Amino acid sequence: MKITLRQLEVFAAVARLENVSRAAAQLNMSQSAASTALLELERHFACPLFDRVGKSLRLNGSGRGLLPQAEDMLARAHEIEGFLAGGRLAPVAVGATLTIGNYLATLVVVDYLQKNPGSRVDLAVCNTQQVVDRLRRFELDVGLIEGEASDSDLIFEPWIDDELVVFCAPSHALAKAGEAAPAVLAEQKWIVREPGSGTRALFDRAIRSVGVDADVCLQLEHTEAIKRAVESGLGVGCLSRLSLREALRRGSLVEIKTPALALRRRFQFVRQRRRHLSTATRMFIDECRRLTGDAADTSQLTLPFIP
Template structure:
């Protein structure tokens, strides 16, 4: 296999077409088509489903794309290292985060210090962030849990209480705090599996022997907020993610320590990357006073 063949495959897989791939590689479309075809013939595999002008990777193509993303990600790092000689003037940092509230301060600090670096941000739950780091589609992650996996290194950033939100019509709305036992039988809206906030509240409920009535599981913070406003049920959210508004109330749990945490995470093998180190340093310098690890 030639590197040019793999590069053509990767370009098609990431752009979704042979034409766009050729444009990105500054070669002719027949050249890209030939190189991908040679790769398929050489190993007796089908790498793309071809439908009209668009293409999508087969299952084998998806596996190969995971590897090619790693290969060309490392190549890009090597080029950047040699070109910049340790000075971060240009480049592209891909950040995966569990939500804007955890990462905004870090992004502002990084942009102010390295204005020439392009930053793209994707969001998802903690497991999705780890998955993006593992398959090299993100360089650094900001998530709400310690990655108990030797493939990753985690740097503590902040700690936040989990609070209960309810509509202004709910009986809890007139109170500043409740006991966790009062959630017994209460209509509860949960985040999706993989959410650290969900894990935190479920653990606290189990320890307290409390069984609420789970009425919905929703992956979107915005949809959870709307469901609570409509008095469908109450929900547990991290205080840092709570956005006050008309018709919405936040109530603390006064007899249970339920917490979420923000950590900056990267693959262990990439912790010495100049760009990753720079982002981690910015995060440490902007860490809220008195927070975890301060």
């Protein structure tokens, strides 16, 4: 064979990072060794794979065609290594959006690793758009997302339903009312997630559908920060019921019923269509489904205490 796995590994790393130095550091090799491996691959077939732009290397048409095939072969090589090492599973790179990452994915990771000693899971928690972007770049094996997305290169599979809840501090005027019509919602100061998150996208669509232009006074990337800001009386928020269940139980936050708003959604699994579905990835997805079981939505889940 005229191609080595090391050459493909270097090529894939450079494709992701667009820089030989960073790729070499990630692969624990010298920059000169990484450069040599890449140049040998290109020269052997007289086929440049990158456009050189300053110090950056960006995939050209040939490189974009090779990347999914290289990623597929590397994933299969990891599985072979695991088999030869006594059945150890290949590492799983998981991207989870914030609500799922903080309240479900970590529980899945614990169970998965306890059942498969010696395995490894790399869990990245970010918003829906960032997870989708990383899947497009072949950086993840699977994404667990709460927002809507579409891409012909990705496979979307339903997981479990969820619901957003509008909430306030117990001292807020709406706490006693318990319910708010669109006209009342339009008068509120809102504390919400950042653009790009699935929670924000659903909130924006739901609030606009009833003719309300929400007065967003603060947008934050973390659910806990939003909960603290709302508890302080700064305004009202809108987050997943899953992330609010303990605060609502304690009474530190109060749900505001909003029958006019359509705030239900579905958590999804997302995979790169051209990336090999490894045994480890399939087992991780199966563990996700086992955790949620027969629950119709996240409100029915019985989970360990989450503050």
